[in-house]
Amino acid sequence: MTFPVIGMVGGGQLARMTHEAGIPLGVKFKLLSDTPTDSAAQVVGDVVVGDYRDLETLRSFAQGCDVITFDHEHVPMEHLRALEADGIAVRPGSRALVHAQDKGVMRARLDAIGAPCPRHRIVADPADVARFAAEGDGFPVVLKTVRGGYDGKGVWVVRDEAEAAEPFRAGVPVLAEEKVPFVRELAANVVRSPHGQAVAYPVVESIQVNGVCDTVIAPAPDLDPELSTHAQQLALRIAEELDVTGHLAVELFEVQRPDGPAVLVNELAMRPHNSGHWTQDGAVTSQFANHVRAVLDLPLGDPRPRARWTVMANVLGGDYPDMYGAYLHCMARDPGLKIHMYGKDVKPGRKVGHVNTYGDDLADVRERASHAAGYLRGTITE
Amino acid sequence: MTFPVIGMVGGGQLARMTHEAGIPLGVKFKLLSDTPTDSAAQVVGDVVVGDYRDLETLRSFAQGCDVITFDHEHVPMEHLRALEADGIAVRPGSRALVHAQDKGVMRARLDAIGAPCPRHRIVADPADVARFAAEGDGFPVVLKTVRGGYDGKGVWVVRDEAEAAEPFRAGVPVLAEEKVPFVRELAANVVRSPHGQAVAYPVVESIQVNGVCDTVIAPAPDLDPELSTHAQQLALRIAEELDVTGHLAVELFEVQRPDGPAVLVNELAMRPHNSGHWTQDGAVTSQFANHVRAVLDLPLGDPRPRARWTVMANVLGGDYPDMYGAYLHCMARDPGLKIHMYGKDVKPGRKVGHVNTYGDDLADVRERASHAAGYLRGTITE
Numbered sequence: 001m002t003f004p005v006i007g008m009v010g011g012g013q014l015a016r017m018t019h020e021a022g023i024p025l026g027v028k029f030k031l032l033s034d035t036p037t038d039s040a041a042q043v044v045g046d047v048v049v050g051d052y053r054d055l056e057t058l059r060s061f062a063q064g065c066d067v068i069t070f071d072h073e074h075v076p077m078e079h080l081r082a083l084e085a086d087g088i089a090v091r092p093g094s095r096a097l098v099h100a101q102d103k104g105v106m107r108a109r110l111d112a113i114g115a116p117c118p119r120h121r122i123v124a125d126p127a128d129v130a131r132f133a134a135e136g137d138g139f140p141v142v143l144k145t146v147r148g149g150y151d152g153k154g155v156w157v158v159r160d161e162a163e164a165a166e167p168f169r170a171g172v173p174v175l176a177e178e179k180v181p182f183v184r185e186l187a188a189n190v191v192r193s194p195h196g197q198a199v200a201y202p203v204v205e206s207i208q209v210n211g212v213c214d215t216v217i218a219p220a221p222d223l224d225p226e227l228s229t230h231a232q233q234l235a236l237r238i239a240e241e242l243d244v245t246g247h248l249a250v251e252l253f254e255v256q257r258p259d260g261p262a263v264l265v266n267e268l269a270m271r272p273h274n275s276g277h278w279t280q281d282g283a284v285t286s287q288f289a290n291h292v293r294a295v296l297d298l299p300l301g302d303p304r305p306r307a308r309w310t311v312m313a314n315v316l317g318g319d320y321p322d323m324y325g326a327y328l329h330c331m332a333r334d335p336g337l338k339i340h341m342y343g344k345d346v347k348p349g350r351k352v353g354h355v356n357t358y359g360d361d362l363a364d365v366r367e368r369a370s371h372a373a374g375y376l377r378g379t380i381t382e
Numbered sequence: 383m384t385f386p387v388i389g390m391v392g393g394g395q396l397a398r399m400t401h402e403a404g405i406p407l408g409v410k411f412k413l414l415s416d417t418p419t420d421s422a423a424q425v426v427g428d429v430v431v432g433d434y435r436d437l438e439t440l441r442s443f444a445q446g447c448d449v450i451t452f453d454h455e456h457v458p459m460e461h462l463r464a465l466e467a468d469g470i471a472v473r474p475g476s477r478a479l480v481h482a483q484d485k486g487v488m489r490a491r492l493d494a495i496g497a498p499c500p501r502h503r504i505v506a507d508p509a510d511v512a513r514f515a516a517e518g519d520g521f522p523v524v525l526k527t528v529r530g531g532y533d534g535k536g537v538w539v540v541r542d543e544a545e546a547a548e549p550f551r552a553g554v555p556v557l558a559e560e561k562v563p564f565v566r567e568l569a570a571n572v573v574r575s576p577h578g579q580a581v582a583y584p585v586v587e588s589i590q591v592n593g594v595c596d597t598v599i600a601p602a603p604d605l606d607p608e609l610s611t612h613a614q615q616l617a618l619r620i621a622e623e624l625d626v627t628g629h630l631a632v633e634l635f636e637v638q639r640p641d642g643p644a645v646l647v648n649e650l651a652m653r654p655h656n657s658g659h660w661t662q663d664g665a666v667t668s669q670f671a672n673h674v675r676a677v678l679d680l681p682l683g684d685p686r687p688r689a690r691w692t693v694m695a696n697v698l699g700g701d702y703p704d705m706y707g708a709y710l711h712c713m714a715r716d717p718g719l720k721i722h723m724y725g726k727d728v729k730p731g732r733k734v735g736h737v738n739t740y741g742d743d744l745a746d747v748r749e750r751a752s753h754a755a756g757y758l759r760g761t762i763t764e
Contacts (some may be wrong), residue, residue: 003706003725016405023402023425024662026706026723026735043405045425280406284718299713306688324385324408331681336666341408343385353408 003027004296007061009052010071011038013342013351014272014288017280018071019044021288027296032061039342040071055079062088069246069295070271073100074148091194091245091295092270099242100270103175104146113241115234116264118253119178122146129164132176140179145172155211180264182253186220187275188235191247191290191300198239199290199303200232201283206251206275212351215369216312218278218305221362227254227261234263242268247291249273274314274351279303281338281356282310307358309365313373315353317346323353323376330355330372337372385409386678389444391434392453393420395724395733396654396670399662400453401426403670409678414443421724422453437461444470451628451677452653455482456530473576473627473677474652481624482652485557486528495623497616498646500635501560504528508546514558522561527554537593562646564635568602569657570617573629573672573682580621581672581685582614583665588633588657594733597751598694600660600687603744609636609643616645624650629673631655656696656733661685663720663738664692689740693747695755697735699728705735705758712737712754719754 003026008015011033019029019040032048033041041047050057052075059082062068067089080094092100099106110117119136123129123143133139145154145167157179158164167174185206192198205220206213220228235250249269255262276287285293285301293300315323323346330337334357341353353376357368374380385408390397393415401411401422414430415423423429432439434457441464444450449471462476474482481488489502501518505511505525515521527536527549539561540546549556567588574580587602588595602610617632631651637644658669667675667683675682697705705728712719716739723735735758739750756762 002704003723019425020402020405023398024720024722025709026721026725028424041427042410043401043427045423045427045429047427293713298709300717301713301719302717322384327407327680331675331683335682335684337683338406339408340406341385343408 004066005030005064006292006295007032007065007068008040008071009058009061009068009075011035011040011047012071013039013344015040015071016043016342017277017340018069018272018288018291021280021286022292025289025292027292030061030065032057039344042343053079055082058083059086062086067091067295069291070097073097073270077101093243093245096242096244097270100268102146103144103267104173106268107175109242110238110265113237115238116262118142118180118264118266120175123174123176125168126161126164129158129174129176130161136178142177142179143167144175144177145170146175147172180253180255180266182255182264183261184220184254185266186223186231186252186254186263187216187273188231188250188252189247189273189276189279189287190232190235190239190250191287191294191303192236192239192244193294193300194245194297196240197300198236199285199300200236201276201279201287201303202305203228203231203252204275204278210349212316212349213274213314215314215366216275216278217362217366218282218310218312223254224261227263231263234265238265238268244270246270246294247272247276247287249275251275274312274354277340277354278310278312278356280340282307282358308360309362310356310358311362311365311369312354312356313369314351315341315355315373315376317348317350317352318377318379319348320378321346326376326378329382330375334368334372337368339372339376386448387412387446388674388677389414389447389450390422390453391440391443391450391457393417393422393429394453395421395726397422397453398425398724399659399722400451400654400670400673403668404674407671407674409674412443412447414439421726424725435461437464440465441468444468449473449677451673452479455479455652459483475625475627478624478626479652482650484528485526485649486555488650489557491624492620492647495619497620498644500524500562500646500648502557505556505558507550508543511540511546511556511558512543518560524559524561525549526557526559527552528557529554562635562637562648564637564646565643566602566636567648568605568613568634568636568645569598569655570613570632570634571629571655571658571661571669572614572617572621572632573669573676573685574618574621574626575676575682576627576679578622579682580618581667581682582618583658583661583669583685584687585610585613585634586657586660592731594696594698594731595656596696597748598657598660599744599748600664600692600694605636606643609645613645616647620647620650626652628652628676629654629658629669631657633657656694656736659722659736660692660694660738662722664689664740690742691744691747692738692740693744693751694736694738695751696733697723697737697755697758699730699732699734700759700761701730702760703728708758708760711764712757716750716754719750721754721758
């Protein structure tokens with residue numbers, strides 16, 4: 001049989017759920033994991049334990065793989081280019097991933113293709129931040145190290161020049177962005193294959209709590225239909241212009257302009273993304289299944305929703321370390337609840353799973369997801 | 383964390399798909415497989431290669447498992463009882479599985495609880511088969527060895543006493559059954575937990591070709607609503623009376639009686655079953671997910687359908703050994719097609735996968751499933 005081998009770099013929950021989605025296709029899945037107990041390493045048969053920052057480890061891992069893809073965006077750019085020079089199919093490739101690894105490069109590229117962004121520029125020091133503020137509406141200003149941030153890490157909201165000192169301490173270039181007075185956050189998820197086919201999922205609303213995604217509602221309620229189509233087209237265009245293969249999440253701010261609602265690009269993620277987890281139970285083809293199909297250059301699956309509303313709520317680590325006991329209550333209360341746990345040790349605030357619910361009544365669907373996530377975390381008892 | 387460990391005996395596709403369904407629950411999955419390349423062994427992390435017919439292998443495997451369940455019904459009864467005597471949670475237990483292992487025991491028990499069966503009795507030799515025939519409507523008669531049969535193996539339809547010699551050659555007791563003039567074959571799938579909760583899936587129609595399941599339609603078209611409820615209740619009652627835990631498939635003949643349609647029990651299977659594969663994409667909770675929940679004694683998931691019609695078509699091995707090349711056509715033609723391949727080597731007639739389709743128009747849904755299964759097998763080209 002010539003069923004291909006997908007090499008997944010990184011053993012987190014995205015790899016775990018990609019493996020799960022790949023099983024039905026009969027493709028082989030090989031994992032490069034930091035430890036033998038990482039989330040994905042617990043459920044994958046063919047696991048190599050090694051350091052993705054080491055080129056020879058990557059080279060050795062890539063032998064026998066038909067394509068390499070990623071659980072995260074942290075593989076050093078020079079290693080990605082070296083693998084490509086070796087003739088390895090790296091998807092997404094280094095030319096795309098550079099935009100996910102470096103926020104400065106990303107912003108410059110988005111400007112070049114005319115994608116709407118918050119006002120921004122690279123700043124040299126705290127005094128330069130004060131100048132950036134003065135060029136616009138003043139403080140507060142958002143500062144981001146161009147590399148290494150995720151889930152609110154590497155991001156600061158500063159109210160004056162004195163507070164702006166901190167981000168520069170890492171020695172990484174700092175990007176300043178206006179603090180956008182957004183109405184809400186949206187995400188446009190698309191999947192693109194090497195032969196250029198692409199599909200767009202419905203635009204979703206993403207609700208953050210303390211800088212971490214808490215709830216995703218699919219589709220985004222009351223979203224202007226023209227803006228929805230515009231956001232999908234924007235994401236498809238970014239995928240094409242940046243030559244993304246696989247899943248691309250375009251995180252957006254919805255803003256109110258004098259002439260109507262508009263979107264600005266907040267962040268890009270070139271892998272399955274938290275804002276697409278609802279697709280596991282809410283779409284004909286999940287983001288994970290379509291990522292697998294894309295990196296194999298297979299025709300993509302139908303991205304349309306299966307329910308009027310689907311809601312995803314993240315399960316964060318709480319005060320008690322064992323969530324299994326909460327299954328009894330959650331499953332008995334809601335036989336339609338879809339639980340997705342990652343096999344990770346519980347630490348307060350850490351994403352250890354998510355739940356999906358769907359149905360016709362949005363308030364009910366939200367309450368079910370919120371209740372289950374809260375009960376699993378331990379913030380709700382009854 | 384106290385997430386439990388499920389020990390699955392047998393490495394076939396049912397184990398593979400049960401593992402897939404267990405990943406979201408964060409439970410641990412341990413596999414006892416005949417070889418390291420069995421269908422499930424390719425995708426499970428924790429695999430023990432060993433012989434399920436050896437008690438010490440089973441005992442060693444069971445250490446560290448919270449519950450043992452099965453990909454097949456072939457583990458020797460004395461071993462099941464020994465594991466239970468050791469205090470291992472075996473689900474379904476030996477008291478239930480004896481009915482799936484021995485068709486004579488099954489028929490006697492179904493008679494005792496008043497479940498409708500084809501006319502039947504154990505026969506001693508070919509002359510006794512002739513007497514059995516004469517007691518009813520004559521030949522043809524169905525003969526089954528009481529142990530070891532599946533997918534049409536161990537079953538003979540004999541037209542006279544001379545043809546009746548073959549089944550006795552194995553030295554296994556032989557059960558004779560009337561050849562039921564059925565209208566069609568149905569299956570009632572239920573799942574029952576140790577604490578006694580049970581759910582019933584919609585009754586499906588199962589279309590066999592050459593004694594092997596070819597297509598399943600969920601729900602069974604034009605099924606009399608009273609008969610449908612009766613079939614579900616019958617399956618639930620069998621599950622309770624036989625103390626089944628986990629998934630139970632009750633294969634049924636639909637017959638036309640003077641007073642209306644009725645069902646007779648054809649076979650029982652105490653594990654996820656081919657007639658339930660449609661639930662992976664067609665029900666809120668799949669048979670595999672509910673089997674996992676049942677063997678862990680967790681509350682069961684909603685068994686209701688998500689689509690008006692779901693059709694499953696088996697993919698049998700055909701003339702060419704590599705089916706991956708057919709993905710391009712199948713996926714491009716039908717973006718809503720759900721492919722489930724088992725990672726098995728292709729042999730003519732061997733079940734190597736299945737496809738699911740769903741939608742509102744039954745004729746269209748059937749055509750899509752049939753086309754994809756035929757194209758993967760190589761009997762359709764275009």
